[in-house]
Amino acid sequence: MTAIDASPGAPHGAPIRAKRVLPGFTLSLGTTLLYLTLIVLIPVIALILKGAEMGPERFWRIVTSARAVAAFQITLTAAVIATIFNALYGLLMAWVLVRYEFPGKRILDALMDVPFALPTAVAGLSLTALFSANGWFGAILHPAGIPVVYTIWGIALAMAFTSVPFVVRTVQPVLEDMDPALEQAAVTLGARPWTIFTRVVFPAILPAWLAGCTTAFARSLGEFGAIVFIAGNLPFRTEIAALLAFIRLEEFDYNGAAAIALVLLAFALVLLLVSNLLQFWASRYREASR
Numbered sequence: 001m002t003a004i005d006a007s008p009g010a011p012h013g014a015p016i017r018a019k020r021v022l023p024g025f026t027l028s029l030g031t032t033l034l035y036l037t038l039i040v041l042i043p044v045i046a047l048i049l050k051g052a053e054m055g056p057e058r059f060w061r062i063v064t065s066a067r068a069v070a071a072f073q074i075t076l077t078a079a080v081i082a083t084i085f086n087a088l089y090g091l092l093m094a095w096v097l098v099r100y101e102f103p104g105k106r107i108l109d110a111l112m113d114v115p116f117a118l119p120t121a122v123a124g125l126s127l128t129a130l131f132s133a134n135g136w137f138g139a140i141l142h143p144a145g146i147p148v149v150y151t152i153w154g155i156a157l158a159m160a161f162t163s164v165p166f167v168v169r170t171v172q173p174v175l176e177d178m179d180p181a182l183e184q185a186a187v188t189l190g191a192r193p194w195t196i197f198t199r200v201v202f203p204a205i206l207p208a209w210l211a212g213c214t215t216a217f218a219r220s221l222g223e224f225g226a227i228v229f230i231a232g233n234l235p236f237r238t239e240i241a242a243l244l245a246f247i248r249l250e251e252f253d254y255n256g257a258a259a260i261a262l263v264l265l266a267f268a269l270v271l272l273l274v275s276n277l278l279q280f281w282a283s284r285y286r287e288a289s290r
Contacts, residue, residue: 047265050258062259071241072263078152078240079220082159086216089160090167091209097168098175112169115162120225127158128230150232155240158227159220166219170212174205214275218268 051059062068097109115123131138131148141148148154178201186196202209224242231238241260248257 044265047258047261050254051262054255054259058255059259059262062256063263067235067239068241068244068260070236071239071244071260074152074155074237074239075221075241076267078155078159079217081152081156082163082220083213083217085156085160086164086167087209087213090164090212090216091171093164094168094171094175098172112165115165120162120223121229123161124158124226124229127154127161127226131157131230149230150234150238152238154230154232155227155238158230159223162223162226163216163219166215167209167212170208170215171205174208175201178204211275214271218271221264221267221271 054062063072093112097105097112128135128149130136131141131154133139133142133147133149138148146153148157182200182204183196186200191199222242224240224246227240228243231240231243233239233243241264245257245260245264248254248260
């Protein structure tokens with residue numbers, strides 16, 4: 001029995017145009033592109049044009065000044081520390097939420113979204129109160145010679161707090177959708193738990209894990225509100241790039257602020273490229289290992 005390829009009354013052999021299940025594709029696409037243009041593209045283009053006004057010589061002089069270089073180094077170092085922590089803790093938390101049943105699991109799962117809902121300024125104030133010299137945690141760490149507030153560790157702590165949900169929420173659904181038959185087959189073949197995790201589970205979740213870590217790193221680079229309270233904002237010591245751009249705006253140095261913002265934008269674009277390449281490599285690896 002052959003498929004009908006022409007509607008009644010249509011010329012013989014004319015193909016039938018498949019009807020879309022959801023109508024309004026053109027309107028939906030137009031609305032999405034309009035939103036993308038207004039919210040994302042126009043601000044980015046305006047930033048690029050503002051940076052182009054100063055010329056390459058002045059741009060290079062601004063971004064290579066001692067204070068700017070120190071701010072970039074502090075920002076990148078703290079973001080790397082926070083991402084390493086989130087990569088391990090986020091994977092562990094996603095594993096616990098998916099693979100185990102225990103009292104209070106739903107509450108713990110809901111708490112993972114608190115950094116999304118909590119204003120970053122409130123998070124910064126809370127972390128500062130907890131880790132200051134007379135805070136709950138600071139009263140223990142400070143006498144032991146481990147200061148957190150007004151150090152790079154405080155910056156990394158604030159970055160980790162605001163970005164850890166990206167890793168958890170990216171890995172969690174992939175773990176939930178994994179076919180348990182794969183692990184059961186590995187068990188029947190005599191594989192041990194660590195071998196099953198490294199050879200079966202981790203390759204399957206690797207693209208999602210890399211995407212979550214990359215997003216968390218990008219979020220850390222752009223964090224501002226949670227950091228300004230706990231960092232102390234000391235030039236050459238705890239001053240991040242976003243804060244330096246804000247200071248330049250307060251000084252009405254719009255070119256300086258635009259130059260610093262363009263560097264952060266370049267970091268973000270490179271990060272997105274690396275993330276896509278890593279996910280492509282991970283997908284190819286999974287296909288080759290099947």
